Amino acid sequence: MKTKKPTPYNQLSKEEFFLSGHRACQGCAEALAVRLVQKAAGRDTIVACATGCMEIVSSPFPFTSWNLPWIHVAFENTAAVASGVEAGLKALMRKGKLPQRDIKVIAMAGDGGTSDIGLQALSGALERGHNLTYVCYDNEAYMNTGIQRSSATPFGASTTTSPAGKKVPGQITWKKNMPEIAVAHQIPYVATACPSYPIDLIQKVQKAISKPGPAYIHILSVCPTGWRIPSNLAIKVGRLAVRTGIFPLYEVEDGIYRITQKTSKLLPVKEYLTIQGRFRHLTEELISQIQERVNQEYELLLKKVAMTQGEKKEE
Amino acid sequence: MGKRRGLEVSVGAAEAVAMADVDVIAAYPITPQTHIVEHLAELVNNGELDAEFVPVESEHSALSVCIGASAAGARTFTCTSAQGLALMNEIVYIASSMRLPIVMILANRSLSAPLSIWNDHSDAMSVRDTGWIQVFAQNGQEVFDHIFFAYRVGEDPKVSLPVMIHVDGFIVTHVIEPVEFWEKEQVERYLPPFKPISRLDPERPVTMGAFAMPQLFTETKVAQDMATTQSMEVILSAWEEIYKITSRRYRPVEAYRTEGAETIFVVQGSFGETLSVAVDELRAKGEPVGLVMPRLWRPFPFELFRSAVKGAKNLIVIDRAISFGGQGGPLAIELRSSLFGLPAPPRVINFICGLASRDVTVEDFKNIYERAVDGSKAPVFQEDFQFYGVRS
């Protein structure tokens, strides 16, 4: 008989809240991310969900994959719906109409529902200071409607509305930096995460929900269907996004930046790009353009870390 | 009965919302709705009303916040006008389909363009088919009473639908009127605490807002339509209770001096008050004229309307909105179709007037009456409708 050594993975809570039987594609790391987020948040949670892949795969009436109170209203207003849930609970508990209890409110939306059409409602919710955690599941396009580009689609990616053509090589704008937009609201907690690093993700969710006030978590969620990769590589590709510096994992706690997955030397972005169908058309020149941009942004992030951690020491 | 107080109708409306023990208010400023929200904010910040006031960044979010709060079990309130309503339109449909008893005052205003802050019913008519229970309130007292009515009807488990109170912007919202307040105990007796059918609660997890495939979608819509139609019973008893408390009688279709009337004006909202004066003056001259005001707009009281106009030869329908390229104003279109197939239906003569608060006086209504009944000018009415008071 072998003995079981505890690992962070085999010690995870066995409770599931986003249950088997959902209709996400094979190897959908967005579904995995949702599963992990809800595991981390636990039972006393209410979820407000935007229209998008995760809503569609989990709620074909009269069936639901949710083992939690869950509400979907529309595409662009999840932050507002979650604000309402939070305000409602707060009022009812204060007025003695409901017993006092610590209920976490989580808002969830895709990159389109967050960085495009839902940005205004999100900004409002963050600015007003509701006690909720907003999770953006970023699969870098409007997947639910058929892989159209969003402002979170990275430079060079081919999507159905930014197709790699003879003249234009796919998406020609750089990914909108949504986590920085959240940081600019000076909320208590902002983090990036990726289900390829489940323990890091879970710790961030727990930190986010335990802090009073708004928190924002931006999760890179690999989508085998839209990124045109084999389903078994979804975790690997997410890991490469982190290790190439394309999607660094960090958190910003009360304004102080910290990189949570340090890499001594970043891998070349080429390793990440060339295994994905959506980047297959990229020339060496475009790849080096991307490399340059990633280097710059990573440098900038390191500077923010140094700067804000410096401030911390001075205090 | 409570004290009679002279105050701005918007302030009275806000006071009623506060007396209804609302839990969450979410609204975005737009003229002429602003005074209602401002007064609520004041009550909250002065500690006179224990509620969450959520100063949202748009009307779309205002109603979304109300949906979230209502789904959590809170009593909610919002109000808006014209452009704000148009912006929240997507969510207006969803609120009723999710059967959440949110209450909204719509301070009626013209829809742009050209931009106009003034009053008509173009915004009201744009949400006719959104699935909200809708009533028209003509003055401050009616607005005040209908706040309690709206919560009572909407929250009734047999109904469970949002309720919209139409109030003419400026003409009603901004005037100072005497309003008879209710006693606290009267409100409490009339309006039981909100007990939602379903609520977002970790103890008993439910899924709200699932999507439906075609083989179920129609069933969900029929269920919703049945609830709307069947709300009539609850509406009638809620008005009956108001009568018992206040001696003020509200009916789905209000009729004024229709006995023996050959010609009946039909109008909604505050024009009813001016028109009743015109009717009095015409009656004094022996004209067989009356006035009918459909107070309840959704569910529409078809039967009551037909019997209210029974025996009339002419209906002069006053519309304060246009259906571009359609058969006149939305009210006339609705009424004409409700009369279709009757053995001897009255002739429907449709005048569109009073857009963007353009004044329509007692004299104007008398003119309209003359034009409508004067046989020599009859050919005019081969058209479906006409605009009144437009420079040519």
Added chain:
Amino acid sequence: MKGTKELLTWKEIIPGNVILNPGNAREYRTGDWRSQRPVWDFERCIMCGMCYAFCPDAAIFEREDGYYEADYYYCKGCGICAEECPKKAISMVEE
């Protein structure tokens, strides 16, 4: 609530189309989508639980003896568990 096959009538619909049975989509057999199945070699397995953590379908469960295995009612055969197992204890075999 009725089963997957029968359809609700309008009278059976709860106001607002609310679903009262949490997680009732578990009836849905996503295992039918599979063209390959993961098979465990317990000789190699060190019970680390990574396969369990990475399954997007929560289709891997811990057995009483501490080993992990797939629930084929749900396993979609994505191959993530096999790819991520640090001991290469899982192989994907054609159905």
